[in-house]
Amino acid sequence: MNLRDWGWSDFFAEQFTVWEKSGYLPARVIRGEKNYFRVWTEEGELVVRFSGKIRHKAASRQDFPVVGDWVVVETQADQRGLIHTLLQRKSSFSRNLPGRRKGKGRERHEQQVIAANVDLVMIVSGLDQDFNLRRIERYLTLVGGCGAEALILLNKSDLCDDPLALQRQVEEIAGQTPVQLCTARDASQLESLAPYLQPGKTIALLGSSGVGKSTIINGLLGEDRQKVAEVSLSDGKGRHTTTHRELFLLDNGAILMDNPGMRELHLWGEPEDLLESFTDIEKLAQHCKFNDCRHQSEPGCAVTAAVEAGILKSERLASYHKLADELGKLGRHNSNHS
Ligand SMILES: Nc1nc2c(ncn2[C@@H]2O[C@H](COP(=O)(O)OP(=O)(O)OP(=O)(O)O)[C@@H](O)[C@H]2O)c(=O)[nH]1
Ligand SMILES: [Mg+2]
Ligand SMILES: [Zn+2]
Incomplete structure (x- = not known):
């Protein structure tokens, strides 16, 4: 090699x-x-x-x-x-570790680089209780700022009555990001991922615990290298089985990164990262009366008008506001974002 x-x-x-x-x-x-x-x-x-x-x-x-x-x-x-x-990174993604240091007064923000030199992030989501559009928006915003491509992978289709309906819901919020369905338990279903698995390309799997990241890795490797564990029967949550990030080389030359499920994903990035994950809102905003419109209750706001007209879902706008606030708070702490 x-x-x-x-x-x-x-x-x-x-x-x-x-x-x-x-x-x-x-x-x-x-x-x-x-x-x-x-x-x-x-x-x-x-x-x-x-x-x-x-x-x-x-x-x-x-x-x-x-x-x-x-x-x-x-x-x-x-x-x-x-x-x-x-060596300098070609890309990296980070999260914010807020309030880690004990102390009075201001909230503290600390950048934690999670992984580096990733070409493609597969955002894995389960079509069981894990399914959550708002969380997918959060992941898309994280990836939007990191210089990697994204793919949304909706796993566990076998546990869902109408996977295509959920796929459509995700496509509505995904912009240009492709959305694929799969059932990782049946490794033959992973063949549809082949176009993304190119030699020398690094692909990270991200998502909550229990969505099937390690099952996908094992399926693609063709052997059980990573431990997997049943999700909890009571609340459907994963058990944080994977505890280390690790790279694996596939026979076809692609490099996969398994990751521990993330408990809390606080964003680290710039407000501009939302340009990529909320292109629909950013497009509407071009028609707001005021250049610095915050799409709250300003007159002539094209975004809130779109919500009233039923063109934009209010949950999506709420999610946009929440993430924009979170990124805005990082403010000048964030000058060394890479
Ligand atoms: N029904 C069904 N179960 C699946 C599928 N893919 C994975 N699972 C199961 O989901 C459980 C969790 O899978 P893991 O691969 O351990 O999940 P993970 O994302 O690696 O979880 P962490 O390592 O904790 O972050 C296991 O019991 C898997 O067998 C699927 O397509 N369908
Ligand atoms: Mg795992
Ligand atoms: Zn507006």
């Missing part, structure tokens, strides 16, 4: 040229543990730690590697190594 199998491209190769004579190797982070990472290099898999230098130089959390990152490592004996630097 070579580096390109793991998603290496000219974008990273250019950054590595200054390291070429160092004897160090480029490596991709494939799994993060508490105090070390597993990386893949041309010489195989290594267990690596941070050099003191990277700790010293890191100004904030986002300077530390996450799964999907490309790093420069010095190899040591026994398949071990040290990470010397983090």
Whole structure:
């Protein structure tokens, strides 16, 4: 195998040229543990730690590697190594970890980079109790700001009487993002994903616990590599079975990232990220009387007029307001968003 199998491209190769004579190797982070990472290099898999230098130089959390990152490592004996630097990311997605530090007064916001160098995010949603249009809008907004493409995957069609009706509901809020149905329990149904699984492309599966992300990964790998577990009978919620992000290489060359189900997804990004996830509202807004219309109760608001006319659902506008507020609050904390 070579580096390109793991998603290496000219974008990273250019950054590595200054390291070429160092004897160090480029490596991709494939799994993060508490105090070390597993990386893949041309010489195989290594267990690596941070050099003191990277700790010293890191100004904030986002300077530390996450799964999907490309790093420069010095190899040591026994398949071990040290990470010397983090190469610039082609894309990354982050969430906000609010109110983590105890203290009085203002709400605190902290950017947490979840994963890096992802080309496509599959937003997985279950067609059981998990189904929630507002949550899908939230995920779409997250992906809208991160530089990756998106696909919405509605799983567990077998548990739903009319999957096509739900697919249509999702298509209404999805804009240009494609929406696909599947039943991951039947691996043969995953063949429809083939067009998205291209060699060297990194595809992350995101969604709540229990929606079937690991089942999809196992189905595509053709073997049970990831543990899966039944959702709770009482409330249909998942049991947070997957606890680590991890990359897997498929036979056809695509790279899949399994992720733990996210409990809370607070957005990190810019208000402009809504331009991609709410194109319908942004289009209507061009006809509002005031340029800075907030679509609350301003006169001449084309957005609220569309709600009154039944063209736009009020739940969708409420969702837009909620997400816009959330992104707006990040304000200047957010100047180093990448
Ligand atoms: N009926 C049905 N069950 C499914 C389908 N796909 C997955 N499941 C089941 O849903 C449960 C949860 O699946 P997982 O793959 O563990 O879900 P996950 O998204 O990885 O969950 P976390 O790792 O907790 O985030 C398991 O019991 C799966 O067998 C499907 O298409 N239909
Ligand atoms: Mg899982
Ligand atoms: Zn308006």
